[in-house]
Amino acid sequence: MPFPRAKSPSKLYDDVAEYDLVITPDGPLASALNRHLDRPHLGPFAIPPRRLAAGRRQESEDRLAFLGMIGNEDISWKRCAYAVGNILQCWEHHGSHDAIFEYDAYVDDATERAVERIAELETASMKLTTETIDPDLDVVVVEPEMLTQLERAYLPAGYDTVDLFTNATFDLPPFRIHDSPTAIVETVVDAVSEANAENVGIVLDQESEYSPLIESALEAADIPFFGGPGFTDRSDHRLFLHLLRTAHRGTDTRVSEIRSLLTAFDCDVDDRDADKRLHELDDGELSWLIDYSHDIQEYTFANALSEFERRFGDTLDAFREELKTLEIADEFVTESRVDELSFYLQTYEVPVDRENEGVLLADAKSASYVGREVVFYLGLDDRWTHSAPRRPWVDQDAQFTRNLKSFQLLLQSGNQQHYLVQDATGGSPVTPCLYFEELLEADYDRFSDLPATSHQNRPPAQAGDGFGKEPVNVSPEPVETISQSSLNTYVNSPRDYYFSRVVDGPEKAYLTEGSLLHDFAEFYVNHPDVVDEETLTEIVDLMLDKVRPLVRSVDERTRRTKYRASLETIVSYLDTNPPTDGAFLTPSSGGDNTIATHFGRDVDSPVTERRFTDEELSINGMIDLVESPTALLDYKSGSENSATSIVKNAALAAPTDKPDFQALFYLTYWRSQTPDERLSFTFFYVTELVDDVIAGDADLDDALTTVTYYPESPTAHVQRAEFFEYLREEGAQKCQKILSKIDYQTYAALFDAAPLVETTDSDELIESEFGETMISRLESEIGEFQYVKTGSKQVMRKIAGLQEEAFFKSDLDAFEEFVDERLTELNRRRVGDEEFPIEGLAGEPNYRRVDNRDLLLEGEQ
Numbered sequence: 001m002p003f004p005r006a007k008s009p010s011k012l013y014d015d016v017a018e019y020d021l022v023i024t025p026d027g028p029l030a031s032a033l034n035r036h037l038d039r040p041h042l043g044p045f046a047i048p049p050r051r052l053a054a055g056r057r058q059e060s061e062d063r064l065a066f067l068g069m070i071g072n073e074d075i076s077w078k079r080c081a082y083a084v085g086n087i088l089q090c091w092e093h094h095g096s097h098d099a100i101f102e103y104d105a106y107v108d109d110a111t112e113r114a115v116e117r118i119a120e121l122e123t124a125s126m127k128l129t130t131e132t133i134d135p136d137l138d139v140v141v142v143e144p145e146m147l148t149q150l151e152r153a154y155l156p157a158g159y160d161t162v163d164l165f166t167n168a169t170f171d172l173p174p175f176r177i178h179d180s181p182t183a184i185v186e187t188v189v190d191a192v193s194e195a196n197a198e199n200v201g202i203v204l205d206q207e208s209e210y211s212p213l214i215e216s217a218l219e220a221a222d223i224p225f226f227g228g229p230g231f232t233d234r235s236d237h238r239l240f241l242h243l244l245r246t247a248h249r250g251t252d253t254r255v256s257e258i259r260s261l262l263t264a265f266d267c268d269v270d271d272r273d274a275d276k277r278l279h280e281l282d283d284g285e286l287s288w289l290i291d292y293s294h295d296i297q298e299y300t301f302a303n304a305l306s307e308f309e310r311r312f313g314d315t316l317d318a319f320r321e322e323l324k325t326l327e328i329a330d331e332f333v334t335e336s337r338v339d340e341l342s343f344y345l346q347t348y349e350v351p352v353d354r355e356n357e358g359v360l361l362a363d364a365k366s367a368s369y370v371g372r373e374v375v376f377y378l379g380l381d382d383r384w385t386h387s388a389p390r391r392p393w394v395d396q397d398a399q400f401t402r403n404l405k406s407f408q409l410l411l412q413s414g415n416q417q418h419y420l421v422q423d424a425t426g427g428s429p430v431t432p433c434l435y436f437e438e439l440l441e442a443d444y445d446r447f448s449d450l451p452a453t454s455h456q457n458r459p460p461a462q463a464g465d466g467f468g469k470e471p472v473n474v475s476p477e478p479v480e481t482i483s484q485s486s487l488n489t490y491v492n493s494p495r496d497y498y499f500s501r502v503v504d505g506p507e508k509a510y511l512t513e514g515s516l517l518h519d520f521a522e523f524y525v526n527h528p529d530v531v532d533e534e535t536l537t538e539i540v541d542l543m544l545d546k547v548r549p550l551v552r553s554v555d556e557r558t559r560r561t562k563y564r565a566s567l568e569t570i571v572s573y574l575d576t577n578p579p580t581d582g583a584f585l586t587p588s589s590g591g592d593n594t595i596a597t598h599f600g601r602d603v604d605s606p607v608t609e610r611r612f613t614d615e616e617l618s619i620n621g622m623i624d625l626v627e628s629p630t631a632l633l634d635y636k637s638g639s640e641n642s643a644t645s646i647v648k649n650a651a652l653a654a655p656t657d658k659p660d661f662q663a664l665f666y667l668t669y670w671r672s673q674t675p676d677e678r679l680s681f682t683f684f685y686v687t688e689l690v691d692d693v694i695a696g697d698a699d700l701d702d703a704l705t706t707v708t709y710y711p712e713s714p715t716a717h718v719q720r721a722e723f724f725e726y727l728r729e730e731g732a733q734k735c736q737k738i739l740s741k742i743d744y745q746t747y748a749a750l751f752d753a754a755p756l757v758e759t760t761d762s763d764e765l766i767e768s769e770f771g772e773t774m775i776s777r778l779e780s781e782i783g784e785f786q787y788v789k790t791g792s793k794q795v796m797r798k799i800a801g802l803q804e805e806a807f808f809k810s811d812l813d814a815f816e817e818f819v820d821e822r823l824t825e826l827n828r829r830r831v832g833d834e835e836f837p838i839e840g841l842a843g844e845p846n847y848r849r850v851d852n853r854d855l856l857l858e859g860e861q
Contacts, residue, residue: 004165016142021043061124143164172451189221192218223358519593565690618823735794
């Protein structure tokens with residue numbers, strides 16, 4: 001797909017060789033022409049206008065003007081930068097340093113003072129404004145459209161021009177599509193060595209992921225390079241600034257928020273502590289950082305830097321000099337000053353001394369030409385597109401033309417060009433740089449729509465050898481049993497389950513709170529006589545001590561109230577519903593209990609915290625409380641769920657996006673211990689009544705949800721006399737009315753007349769043969785009244801509703817098969833026969849229930 005070819009440096013030199021002075025739009029292009037100079041020449045030959053005016057390598061004018069402002073004016077740094085940026089930008093487009101005054105909306109006191117200061121500076125822009133090139137010189141300008149208005153003002157009255165582009169065409173090499181930025185960087189580094197580094201250029205967006213990756217890879221390979229990281233990009237400079245910011249974050253700073261800082265200082269923090277507050281960790285390795293944060297406002301910037309250097313083991317002389325240049329070295333390290341320092345380093349390029357040896361790294365948005373034999377282009381995506389300043393003084397069309405020609409020239413740098421790109425990332429297509437729309441006459445949305453080839457850095461991986469290596473002949477031990485929480489995770493996302501087994505997760509506040517409330521409940525069942533008002537206060541204090549590292553300090557009073565109310569709710573329930581004697585159970589060995597340990601007591605009741613492993617059913621778990629031989633209870637610290645939602649989320653044939661098999665799981669196990677019994681599983685939401693406890697009107701029933709298991713089919717259960725009496729007493733009004741007019745034998749005969757459809761859809765049941773038969777028979781028995789038809793429908797809605805909020809024998813039988821199927825599948829995946837997919841049985845996982853979101857790579861890989 002061709003577009004106009006740029007002249008080679010040798011061809012361009014032939015066109016300009018006879019001139020005294022060649023004005024180029026780009027410094028590297030001028031250097032390429034100067035390398036072809038084959039005769040003695042007095043003064044510069046090829047040179048950009050700004051460098052010619054400065055008479056030396058130009059300095060960053062915006063930074064110089066900014067430093068002049070903050071050193072002499074009492075104006076905030078951001079206002080100074082804003083004013084200076086507008087003035088210099090307007091100057092570039094209009095050719096006058098005070099042209100900004102033509103735009104009233106951009107003129108204020110800071111702008112007026114900045115114009116005065118800038119006028120006093122000796123800058124290349126002022127020379128471009130007030131001077132012109134010697135008219136006695138024979139001058140030629142290469143592609144004048146690429147010059148700004150200010151640069152054109154410097155040109156003499158008479159000069160010749162030379163086109164940079166020819167009528168010939170440049171055939172764009174195919175894009176080379178790779179799987180990832182890492183694969184692209186590996187390709188480049190494999191092709192570069194210390195011997196050929198001087199011949200290689202790499203063009204990339206310096207704000208992209210490619211920049212740190214290529215720099216790290218070249219360093220690791222001992223390949224010299226230059227043009228990469230600037231002053232602000234130096235890791236030690238960024239680390240010092242990160243330390244200053246951390247010191248001002250306050251006592252709620254989490255370890256996870258400063259993990260990179262801790263890593264840099266070789267502070268080893270357990271993954272479980274990632275969500276804990278730094279200032280609450282009792283860790284000797286972190287004491288210096290906590291002390292540094294406490295004392296930060298007593299430090300000057302120079303003192304803070306010295307302390308950093310002592311800890312870091314290196315000196316930051318350049319940073320110290322920049323603090324002096326900014327005149328803040330002896331100022332105290334306040335948060336506002338740190339913000340200003342950070343703003344300055346993000347806004348301006350601080351000059352650094354570089355050794356120009358090795359691979360040249362060029363920024364895609366700054367360079368127009370790379371004078372190297374071989375040039376690699378990394379990314380070429382829409383981030384390469386310049387964002388033209390949205391200011392009234394900017395000629396958008398002229399700016400776009402300059403940017404487009406610059407991009408067109410850049411693409412043709414070198415004798416060999418290699419365009420290394422990604423076609424998709426995170427499941428979404430990568431959009432090529434928008435300038436391609438102007439250069440290529442083709443419709444496209446992604447790189448694969450254009451001429452491209454796909455590349456893989458390694459041979460395709462075989463099943464089971466995740467990284468393309470030879471498989472190892474080791475068979476992992478199969479998973480024999482699974483817990484309900486692991487099953488929930490696996491059904492939601494098998495890959496999240498896999499990572500939960502190999503990656504330690506951080507300790508969470510809600511999990512710690514839940515564990516402590518469980519411990520108290522177990523403690524109270526074992527030692528109710530120990531707990532009184534004073535003890536409850538002591539336990540609340542203990543809970544706060546355990547949770548404090550994980551929560552904000554401002555929330556302590558609220559949590560104290562929450563914990564006290566939750567403990568009182570547990571006490572109230574267990575006093576009202578004490579568990580039966582556990583003599584029917586084997587003794588319990590007890591386990592770790594923070595509350596019991598605090599009071600020096602044992603917890604060995606057979607009815608509390610009963611751990612089980614049933615290899616025949618392939619399940620394991622922990623029962624919080626055995627209330628009776630047929631009733632189990634589980635303490636919850638979350639929001640209450642209804643019995644209907646609990647049963648719905650335990651669906652096997654069509655799993656929901658909130659899979660939760662706990663009730664089904666524990667009832668299945670308990671059925672194996674007490675066969676043929678009606679069982680119940682109660683969720684006790686111990687934090688549900690906090691507001692009501694505070695208000696003094698708590699009702700324990702509002703914190704309880706019970707799911708019942710019937711050891712028979714729905715049909716067998718609903719035709720029992722017991723259910724008939726239940727409908728007479730608890731059914732809707734018309735339901736009670738019609739059943740009061742018949743006896744049980746008439747009701748039971750309905751089930752002999754037509755088969756009951758076992759469904760949770762009441763409309764389906766009403767419209768079935770059973771439903772029609774019921775209405776017909778009861779109308780014959782009672783009379784053809786409207787209330788008979790209405791009452792019959794209410795009966796059937798109760799029958800369908802029962803199946804929505806209870807489990808039956810077929811449900812538990814199906815669950816046993818479901819667990820066997822999942823474990824067979826899981827073990828097949830563990831040995832590498834197939835991958836652990838991201839999607840669960842319900843399709844795309846519910847990411848709110850995923851623990852390892854960052855590890856679940858999606859889309860085209």
